[in-house]
Amino acid sequence: MKTFFSQRLTCNSFQSLALLGICFLFPLTIQAAKGGKKISPDLFGLFFEDINYSADGGLYAELVQNRSFEYNPTERREWNPYSFWEYITPGFSYGKISVETSSPIHPNNPHYMVLDIEHVGHEANTPGLSGVGIKNSGFSGMVVKAGDKYNFSMFARQLSKEPIELNISLQTPKGKVLAETKISTSTDSWNKYTASLTPTESNDTVSLVVLATTKGKLAMDVISLFPEKTFKNRPNGLRADLAQLLADMKPRFIRFPGGCLSHGDGLENMYRWKNTIGPIEQRKEQRNIWGYHQTTGLGYFEYFQFCEDIGAKPLPVLPAAVSCQNSGGTWRVGGTGQKAIPMDEMQDYIQEVLDLIEWANAPATSTWGAKRAAAGHPAPFNLQYVGIGNEDKITPEFEERFKIIFNAVKAKHPEITVVGTVGPSPDGEDFTKGWKLADDLKVPVVDEHYYTDPNWFISHQNRYDSYKRNATEVYLGEYASWGNKMRNAISEAAYMTALERNGDVVRMASYAPLLAKKDFTQWKTDMIFFDNTRINPTPNYYVQKMFSANQGDYYFDNVIQKDEKDANLAASCVQDSKTGDIILKMVNFGSESKPMKINLKGLGNVSSKAEQNVLTGDAEAENTLENPQVVVPIKSIVKIKKAFDYSAPAMSLTVIRIKTK
Known part of the structure; x- marks a missing residue:
């Protein structure tokens, strides 16, 4: 196994010497202390x-569930390509929807929705827009924040001669419109349409509504809604x-x-x-071994990108x-x-x-x-x-x-x-x-x-x-x-x-x-x-x-002394050779506090102060969504000597990170 336990830092110029045209190389190496492995x-x-x-x-x-109409009963008996989509006809409009497979965007994505708008109502006493469309409430409701942008996209192709006007909106369960925009189809070939939606207020049970407001017929697929504020603002992100x-x-x-x-x-x-790389409309979705659906929108490219990002x-x-x-x-x-x-x-x-x-x-x-x-x-x-x-x-x-x-x-x-x-x-x-x-x-x-x-x-x-x-x-x-x-x-x-x-x-x-x-x-x-x-x-x-x-890349024995007969006590000492920091970890699985002795002699010159984190609590304590702060680490700055005693609290983990000079 190849490991590196020192870091070479180079100082390749100093302003005062640069004026003389002189450049010195001063190697600075942070070495791991002796006696470890x-x-x-x-x-x-x-x-x-x-x-x-x-x-x-x-x-x-992704906020839309079943965005490509690929859900099916082999995943859940009650699922089908229409799952999590609701057919809507406000304003006494009428038409019909169907899921078809004859001319998909890509063979990996065979299903798409056909929307046939036969009549758009114009009743004077009907509030809001009239039309024929579909609505998706996401994964138990979409969460939106006021003032944030949400990026909408969909693929569509006209199945009738004239362009079709579409109203795209975010609505509450009672039909209140929080954001809306309009798009118009332009071709009888599959084409991607995009828009931005900015809600006027926050809500955690929003639905996305795609409503055709003119007569005609069109095919739709990969209907998507993403918050612009993903991790690192990545498109198709996390x-x-x-x-x-x-x-x-x-x-x-x-x-x-x-x-x-x-x-x-x-x-x-x-x-x-x-099957999980390339444009999302070309990725192959499939049943999850755990009994539900995976879009592979989070695929190998996104995994690798996330690794790099962190x-x-x-x-x-x-x-x-x-x-x-x-x-x-x-x-x-x-x-x-x-x-x-x-x-x-x-x-x-x-x-x-x-x-x-x-x-x-x-x-x-x-x-x-x-x-x-x-x-x-x-x-x-x-x-x-x-x-x-x-x-x-x-x-x-x-x-x-x-x-x-x-x-x-x-x-x-x-x-x-x-x-x-x-x-x-x-x-x-x-x-x-x-x-x-x-x-x-x-x-x-x-x-x-x-x-x-x-x-x-x-x-x-x-x-x-x-x-x-x-x-x-x-x-x-x-x-x-x-x-x-x-x-x-x-x-x-x-x-x-x-x-x-x-x-x-x-x-x-x-x-x-x-x-x-x-x-x-x-x-x-x-x-x-x-x-x-x-x-x-x-x-x-x-x-x-x-x-x-x-983490460290060098381990030291005998820095932390404890009762070796007590199996409830555990400890380790490592050094991060990139920073020179010495890191102590002390664990007490018992029901009473227990003493430990720390001897830092031989580990170089250590700082007199250190960062300490302690996680402790009742053995049966657990955090919940309703109260996630029952057990959390407590951070503090503590004084450090070359040799000192520590009392490890009952049911605890303590981490002390010590700078070296």
């Missing part, structure tokens, strides 16, 4: 999977408040798009990255040419629904994997680099990691295909670190087989997953102490302690100090799942809960943030 600089990051409505209706900022909460964690990497979503519910449901390394996970073993409803550990891509199709699939690396890293003059550049990113994304497989059952079919893919990537792109998989559990048959395969192939990193109770995390803090060094490293890609109470979060904090202690063999770690929308949750343990207007960071979120935003 190098650990991974990429230890703590994020794992994003579209589960619990994390993407559409969540992190992805919900700003949710994205900022993730950015605040300062993760070193983001794993995406899953999880079980990656290898999918059967071969036809695999997440194929090429300074995280991308870690895309591609199927290992097999589907999820739980395909077909066999949702049990060790399910038997795994299907494998036929061997005569493997060369095409291998090329798909290699094309991703070219798309991410090749110059804009290459075939796939040009597609990235066309999307607005000429420079490479600097991809370093690629995951192959997700907690798969280690069958002969899996082993054969993983080996072919791994060897192909290693031969063509030795600079890429492949992350393998060792099944869904911390032990057992798949775990043993997965590790044997990794050892045989010398896979650089493998992905371990486990969800269990808090006591397991407390009692297994030595798990990685005995792992082989200078061999295959570990990515703990998914873990959680089955709950969002304080005791869950602090048990995870204790375990995370052990991950730092073993940061020479544990390359990366990420809690899972990340996001969950209220009333749309398939998984009960999540880091952040939200609805359309509110966000609830759990105690688990704060623990993850306190570690992730305070």
